[in-house]
Amino acid sequence: KQEVTQIPAALSVPEGENLVLNCSFTDSAIYNLQWFRQDPGKGLTSLLLIQSSQREQTSGRLNASLDKSSGRSTLYIAASQPGDSATYLCAVRERGSTLGRLYFGRGTQLTVWP
Amino acid sequence: DAGVTQSPTHLIKTRGQQVTLRCSPKSGHDTVSWYQQALGQGPQFIFQYYEEEERQRGNFPDRFSGHQFPNYSSELNVNALLLGDSALYLCASSPYRRQGKNYEQYFGPGTRLTVT
Numbered sequence: 001k002q003e004v005t006q007i008p009a010a011l012s013v014p015e016g017e018n019l020v021l022n023c024s025f026t027d028s029a030i031y032n033l034q035w036f037r038q039d040p041g042k043g044l045t046s047l048l049l050i051q052s053s054q055r056e057q058t059s060g061r062l063n064a065s066l067d068k069s070s071g072r073s074t075l076y077i078a079a080s081q082p083g084d085s086a087t088y089l090c091a092v093r094e095r096g097s098t099l100g101r102l103y104f105g106r107g108t109q110l111t112v113w114p
Numbered sequence: 115d116a117g118v119t120q121s122p123t124h125l126i127k128t129r130g131q132q133v134t135l136r137c138s139p140k141s142g143h144d145t146v147s148w149y150q151q152a153l154g155q156g157p158q159f160i161f162q163y164y165e166e167e168e169r170q171r172g173n174f175p176d177r178f179s180g181h182q183f184p185n186y187s188s189e190l191n192v193n194a195l196l197l198g199d200s201a202l203y204l205c206a207s208s209p210y211r212r213q214g215k216n217y218e219q220y221f222g223p224g225t226r227l228t229v230t
Contacts, residue, residue: 004156034218043118043204044157044221089156099145099169099210102219104156 006105021075023090118222139207146188
């Protein structure tokens with residue numbers, strides 16, 4: 001069974017720092033991996049999607065990498081801002097199922113203070 | 115493009131009651147998935163609908179059931195509510211017919227269900 005783990009569970013940093021959030025998964029047979037942002041009590045906003053054949057995706061100050069063989073992904077946030085404060089979730093889409101369900105980690109709760 | 119919409123936003127029910135949650139997918143999407151997110155946890159997969167049929171189901175009891183309509187919208191029904199059913203229920207849609215299994219999922223804002 002696929003299990004997704006995110007480290008750290010929580011992170012509090014001053015504005016301007018560069019950050020790395022980690023995600024690991026136990027079964028490397030995946031179609032893709034998605035990083036999401038969730039504000040308190042809200043739905044999920046997709047940040048980046050990395051297909052299993054890709055190594056990296058970038059969007060603005062965000063960069064996500066994928067090492068499928070080792071079951072790891074990292075989300076790099078450059079020059080963090082207070083508006084980046086949210087919970088960041090990692091999810092993998094497994095192979096071998098009908099349409100591919102998502103398996104989520106528990107998230108990293110990020111606080112960026114001015 | 116309205117994106118994925120869900121109704122209602124919030125709901126309070128009593129133990130033993132039944133509830134129906136609704137989801138309209140993003141325009142052009144044909145697949146709907148439902149997830150349950152308890153406080154402080156990651157979302158857990160409930161089930162997924164495509165072509166009006168349940169295609170895959172997570173580890174949830176039969177009290178959880180669903181339906182997909184010809185216009186691709188979907189309902190989640192929960193019978194005999196328990197206190198432990200209190201959670202944020204998220205709906206996600208994706209364009210399976212157009213993109214296959216490599217699709218990206220788009221989530222709605224969720225329905226907050228409180229069972230007292």
